[in-house]
Amino acid sequence: MTWSETLRTALEAIRTRRMRSALTVLGILIGIGAVMLTVGLGQGAQQEVADQIDKLGSNLLIVSPGSSTSLSGVRGGRGSATTLTATDATTLADPEVAPDISGVAPVSTTQASLTANGTNWTTNVIGTTAQWPDVRARTLESGRFFTEDELVSAQAEVVLGATTAEELFGVEDPVGSSVTIGSQPFTVIGVLASVGSTVGGDEDDQAVVPSTTFATSVSPDTGTSIGTIYLEAQDGESLSAAYQEATNALLTAHGVTASDADFSVSSQESIVETATSTTRTLTVLLGGIAAISLLVGGIGVMNIMLVSVTERVREIGLRKALGATPRVILRQFLTEASLLGLTGGTLGLLLGVAGAAVLPALLDQPVTVSAAAAVLALGISLLIGVVAGVYPASRAARLSPIDALRNE
Amino acid sequence: MSAEQLGPAAILELVGIGKTYRSGILEVEALRGVDLRVDEGEFVSTMGPSGSGKSTLMHIIGCLDIPTVGQYLLAGEDVSAMTEAQLADVRNRRIGFVFQQFNLLPALSAWRNVELPLVYAGVPRAERRRRAVSALERVGLAERVDHRPSELSGGQQQRVSVARALVTDPQLILADEPTGNLDSVATADVLALFDDLHDQGRTIVLITHEHDVAERAGRTVHMHDGRLLDAAPMGAR
Ligand SMILES: Nc1ncnc2c1ncn2[C@@H]1O[C@H](COP(=O)(O)OP(=O)(O)OP(=O)(O)O)[C@@H](O)[C@H]1O
Ligand SMILES: [Mg+2]
Numbered sequence: 066m067t068w069s070e071t072l073r074t075a076l077e078a079i080r081t082r083r084m085r086s087a088l089t090v091l092g093i094l095i096g097i098g099a100v101m102l103t104v105g106l107g108q109g110a111q112q113e114v115a116d117q118i119d120k121l122g123s124n125l126l127i128v129s130p131g132s133s134t135s136l137s138g139v140r141g142g143r144g145s146a147t148t149l150t151a152t153d154a155t156t157l158a159d160p161e162v163a164p165d166i167s168g169v170a171p172v173s174t175t176q177a178s179l180t181a182n183g184t185n186w187t188t189n190v191i192g193t194t195a196q197w198p199d200v201r202a203r204t205l206e207s208g209r210f211f212t213e214d215e216l217v218s219a220q221a222e223v224v225l226g227a228t229t230a231e232e233l234f235g236v237e238d239p240v241g242s243s244v245t246i247g248s249q250p251f252t253v254i255g256v257l258a259s260v261g262s263t264v265g266g267d268e269d270d271q272a273v274v275p276s277t278t279f280a281t282s283v284s285p286d287t288g289t290s291i292g293t294i295y296l297e298a299q300d301g302e303s304l305s306a307a308y309q310e311a312t313n314a315l316l317t318a319h320g321v322t323a324s325d326a327d328f329s330v331s332s333q334e335s336i337v338e339t340a341t342s343t344t345r346t347l348t349v350l351l352g353g354i355a356a357i358s359l360l361v362g363g364i365g366v367m368n369i370m371l372v373s374v375t376e377r378v379r380e381i382g383l384r385k386a387l388g389a390t391p392r393v394i395l396r397q398f399l400t401e402a403s404l405l406g407l408t409g410g411t412l413g414l415l416l417g418v419a420g421a422a423v424l425p426a427l428l429d430q431p432v433t434v435s436a437a438a439a440v441l442a443l444g445i446s447l448l449i450g451v452v453a454g455v456y457p458a459s460r461a462a463r464l465s466p467i468d469a470l471r472n473e
Numbered sequence: 474m475s476a477e478q479l480g481p482a483a484i485l486e487l488v489g490i491g492k493t494y495r496s497g498i499l500e501v502e503a504l505r506g507v508d509l510r511v512d513e514g515e516f517v518s519t520m521g522p523s524g525s526g527k528s529t530l531m532h533i534i535g536c537l538d539i540p541t542v543g544q545y546l547l548a549g550e551d552v553s554a555m556t557e558a559q560l561a562d563v564r565n566r567r568i569g570f571v572f573q574q575f576n577l578l579p580a581l582s583a584w585r586n587v588e589l590p591l592v593y594a595g596v597p598r599a600e601r602r603r604r605a606v607s608a609l610e611r612v613g614l615a616e617r618v619d620h621r622p623s624e625l626s627g628g629q630q631q632r633v634s635v636a637r638a639l640v641t642d643p644q645l646i647l648a649d650e651p652t653g654n655l656d657s658v659a660t661a662d663v664l665a666l667f668d669d670l671h672d673q674g675r676t677i678v679l680i681t682h683e684h685d686v687a688e689r690a691g692r693t694v695h696m697h698d699g700r701l702l703d704a705a706p707m708g709a710r
Pocket of ligand 1: 496523528
């Protein structure tokens with residue numbers, strides 16, 4: 066019996082049992098579609114977090130004040146101490162000390178109230194150096210950032226985040242206008258381009274001033290201590306070297322050994338790791354639920370196929386009596402089951418792809434459809450069809466023709 | 474050698490065939506040592522009370538079931554030594570089986586039912602159609618080629634199954650109560666077909682409960698309780 070003959074027979078059998086075939090295909094379709102969408106949703110969330118972290122800047126290292134051990138032996142939590150100073154930033158910026166570090170941006174942060182034209186807005190004010198836009202990969206929407214000279218001379222200049230600018234000035238361009246921070250008047254010299262929110266919070270709602278001005282006028286209590294130092298490595302390859310240099314330089318500067326370091330240096334990668342591990346858990350959970358639904362759907366499909374084959378044991382007996390070998394019988398059912406499985410799988414795949422196109426608009430969540438998930442889904446649907454259809458058929462094909470014919 | 478050349482060759486030869494059905498602890502001995510020889514071109518009818526083992530014997534002759542003990546030679550070949558695939562081939566090429574229950578596939582039209590054995594014989598589609606239609610013509614169903622079994626009378630359905638049995642041109646036609654479900658007119662039609670086939674030199678073994686049907690055969694064997702009562706060869710009666 067040729068393959069085309071087998072295919073014809075299988076198609077005929079599928080057509081004869083239209084309703085049952087449709088239900089089988091539907092079961093597989095929904096299962097596969099659900100798996101693809103849930104996994105896609107999880108992967109999309111993961112991708113989104115990774116993208117957000119990318120916005121922090123490229124080849125970024127973050128130096129945070131670490132736990133310092135006080136004389137009484139009480140260890141503060143990470144970030145609780147204010148162990149980083151402007152001198153540390155200067156040390157790290159020295160190309161002799163750290164040749165692989167291309168940019169240093171020490172950042173001090175405080176909450177302050179900004180006033181312009183009688184409008185009041187409380188936001189994060191950060192004091193930093195002129196390299197900040199490079200290190201943090203920020204661009205300006207309008208105006209400019211402050212220069213090294215302006216930093217040294219402690220100019221009362223401020224660069225506003227997009228949200229902050231809008232809150233204070235509406236649609237007007239604030240460049241050149243005056244803003245009062247605390248009681249000190251500042252001139253707005255630029256507005257940052259919007260980046261949306263990142264894992265670090267709303268990066269569009271902030272006011273950036275020179276660190277010198279910050280220390281004298283905005284937050285005198287903070288003094289020269291610094292919240293975080295952002296470092297930019299020359300390129301991806303020198304990231305490890307930059308990490309080493311920064312760690313060693315700071316250990317030397319603080320006169321401590323690695324075991325009781327009062328700071329920590331983390332890479333963007335490690336932040337990505339932490340952040341994505343949460344979304345990965347989500348993906349696994351969603352995928353698990355989807356897999357269970359696929360399993361349940363698969364069992365439903367198996368049930369339909371089992372009944373369908375059992376009903377046809379007499380047919381199998383007759384075909385054997387007329388000269389069909391067990392192999393031919395098996396091939397017929399294999400073809401039939403594969404056709405149903407593949408049809409369901411392909412339609413489920415299309416459902417997944419269509420859903421991935423439509424869902425982001427509805428849920429405001431990205432959905433990633435990976436080729437691996439698609440191939441896996443097709444494989445599973447084929448497997449369901451084959452196991453469900455061929456197993457009972459192979460049992461029936463082994464019966465003697467007369468036993469099969471006598472089957473009720 | 475010379476003795477065999479004088480008489481007709483045996484198409485089937487059963488020696489000490491026994492069949493025991495086992496269901497749980499219950500054992501039913503359906504056949505107890507059946508010896509039977511049928512020569513080429515013979516028309517043998519089988520009679521016997523219900524439950525005497527006629528159908529069981531017929532299924533073994535048709536290679537639809539295997540005996541528990543005994544030897545069965547079909548056209549000189551030992552059936553018990555054959556593989557599943559060889560058995561399928563024997564059923565396909567050598568034997569045409571007419572079932573009491575017709576056993577037609579309800580989804581297929583008459584000619585599609587008739588062509589089935591040819592599908593498994595690997596005959597191309599166009600030739601299958603031609604041969605199936607001519608087989609249906611022979612049983613007088615030229616007008617019903619595209620009808621489904623549910624659109625045919627019992628007699629017509631049985632004639633479709635006879636057409637299916639003869640479409641491969643087999644040496645041996647086996648029929649298990651082919652007229653059991655038919656009225657007298659349909660019975661006469663079907664029996665005339667068997668006479669026809671016999672006249673063309675085919676070997677026919679037929680089971681029946683009716684004496685007038687049995688009388689058409691050249692020889693009648695009687696079964697009782699799993700045994701053949703008189704397996705006397707043709708002419709010895
Ligand atoms: N599959 C089976 N399992 C158990 N016993 C069976 C089976 N098939 C037949 N038998 C038994 O074997 C015996 C012979 O049955 P068989 O069908 O050959 O009788 P028969 O002569 O054809 O009868 P009938 O004229 O009623 O068709 C019966 O006693 C029957 O109950
Ligand atoms: Mg019977």
